[in-house]
Amino acid sequence: xxxxxxxxxxxxxxxxxxxxxxxxxxxxxxxxxxxxxxxxxxxxxxxxxxxxxxxxxxxxxxxxxxxxxxxxxxxxxxxxxxxxxxxxxxxxxxxxxxxxxxxxxxxxxxxxxxxxxxxxx
Numbered sequence: 001x002x003x004x005x006x007x008x009x010x011x012x013x014x015x016x017x018x019x020x021x022x023x024x025x026x027x028x029x030x031x032x033x034x035x036x037x038x039x040x041x042x043x044x045x046x047x048x049x050x051x052x053x054x055x056x057x058x059x060x061x062x063x064x065x066x067x068x069x070x071x072x073x074x075x076x077x078x079x080x081x082x083x084x085x086x087x088x089x090x091x092x093x094x095x096x097x098x099x100x101x102x103x104x105x106x107x108x109x110x111x112x113x114x115x116x117x118x119x120x121x
Contacts, residue, residue, distance in 0.1 A: 003055065003083070004035065010051075014039045026064055033079075034058045040082070045119075048086045048093045056080035064103070077101040086120075093120045 004018020015038045021030035040052040057079045063072040081097035095118040102111045 004037070005085075010039050012039050012041055024062075024064075026067075027062060031060055031062055031077075033060055043084060045084055045086075045093050048084075049088065050084035050086050050093050053083050053085055054081070055083065074104045075101060076104075091120065092118070094118065 002020040002022065004016070004020060006014075006016045010016075015036065018035050018037065020033050020035065022033050023030045035055050035057050037053055037055045040054050043050050043052050059076055059078045061074060061076050064075050065072050077099060079097060079099040081095065083092055083096075084094040085091075086093045096115075097117075098113065098115045100111060100113055102109050
């Protein structure tokens, strides 16, 4: 995932939107993801003073070629999570992310939920 940050100062309750290009495996063209962001507060992570920012993407639909070359499957995906951004170092100190991906083949859909946590040590 890639994220968009505003140029202007923010405070608790500030919101903004951003658009990113995400390259997915086996998808020839990048997928455009529209995100909404909100500053939730501040929190210390060890010695880092971080800004907590929640985010969520709009649902995106795209096609992926089947591995055997027999056609394509339609996929729907979206993400949401919470990041801890360290404004002093200009980096993410922690990222909690959940994504929902649903490929469809005919009338059958498989929902895949991935949750990850990344922490800068």
